[in-house]
Amino acid sequence: MLNEYDRIAFIYDKLVSLVFGKSIHKAQVAFLDKLEDGDKVLIVGGGTGWILEEIFKRIKPSKLIYVEASSEMIKLSEQRNVSKLNHEYIEFIHSDSLLFASNVQFDVIITNFFLDLFTNEELQGWKSQILNLLKPRGFWFVSDFQLVYSSLDSYWQRVFSLFMHRFFKLFTSLRRNQFPNWESLFDDVNLQIIASQSFFRGMIFSKVYSYKDSIT
Numbered sequence: 001m002l003n004e005y006d007r008i009a010f011i012y013d014k015l016v017s018l019v020f021g022k023s024i025h026k027a028q029v030a031f032l033d034k035l036e037d038g039d040k041v042l043i044v045g046g047g048t049g050w051i052l053e054e055i056f057k058r059i060k061p062s063k064l065i066y067v068e069a070s071s072e073m074i075k076l077s078e079q080r081n082v083s084k085l086n087h088e089y090i091e092f093i094h095s096d097s098l099l100f101a102s103n104v105q106f107d108v109i110i111t112n113f114f115l116d117l118f119t120n121e122e123l124q125g126w127k128s129q130i131l132n133l134l135k136p137r138g139f140w141f142v143s144d145f146q147l148v149y150s151s152l153d154s155y156w157q158r159v160f161s162l163f164m165h166r167f168f169k170l171f172t173s174l175r176r177n178q179f180p181n182w183e184s185l186f187d188d189v190n191l192q193i194i195a196s197q198s199f200f201r202g203m204i205f206s207k208v209y210s211y212k213d214s215i216t
């Protein structure tokens with residue numbers, strides 16, 4: 001799974017904005033105002049690292065770990081850090097997140113346009129692994145694509161979905177043919193949605209999860 005995105009890293013951001021305009025960006029920054037100074041933040045599959053700039057515009061985390069499987073994506077993120085942010089406490093880890101372990105407990109975990117890369121079986125185990133790293137009052141931010149079958153726009157959503165799927169399959173070994181069942185993905189792990197917004201005619205969502213028994 002390592003380095004599958006290397007070949008498209010240089011063009012990834014341009015490509016998604018060509019197809020989805022600003023929606024991908026808007027979805028990922030929608031709830032960043034929930035972050036607070038001093039937070040410990042984990043970003044998994046962060047891509048080229050533009051989200052780092054958005055985070056540092058808002059807060060000063062006490063720790064930020066950036067786990068990415070693509071060495072080219074990591075390189076771009078590190079370059080961005082050196083040229084624009086220069087925060088020595090961002091830790092870049094080139095690793096398959098399925099193998100990632102840490103003894104840090106995080107206030108915020110961010111997985112944007114990432115969970116749909118995995119099979120249900122992979123997600124099942126990985127969820128609990130990652131949740132062990134989330135503080136009891138922490139937030140899990142998820143943005144991704146979804147299909148809204150009842151909408152009048154569903155035809156276009158299917159066309160887009162097919163287009164994206166074919167495109168990523170060309171360059172990566174995308175292993176699933178449809179999106180995860182987002183509604184039930186976190187049912188078994190005691191998480192609730194505390195904020196949610198959709199973009200691009202409902203085809204992109206941004207959600208914030210927290211533990212059901214946490215006071216928010």
Ligand SMILES: C[S@@+](CC[C@H](N)C(=O)[O-])C[C@H]1O[C@@H](n2cnc3c(N)ncnc32)[C@H](O)[C@@H]1O
Binds near residue numbers: 048
């Ligand atoms: C669809 S891109 C999304 C990038 C970024 N989150 C964004 O929305 O701009 C998925 C990213 O996850 C990374 N990735 C894929 N599998 C991974 C894994 N098992 N562990 C860590 N990163 C992974 C890819 O290298 C790629 O950068």
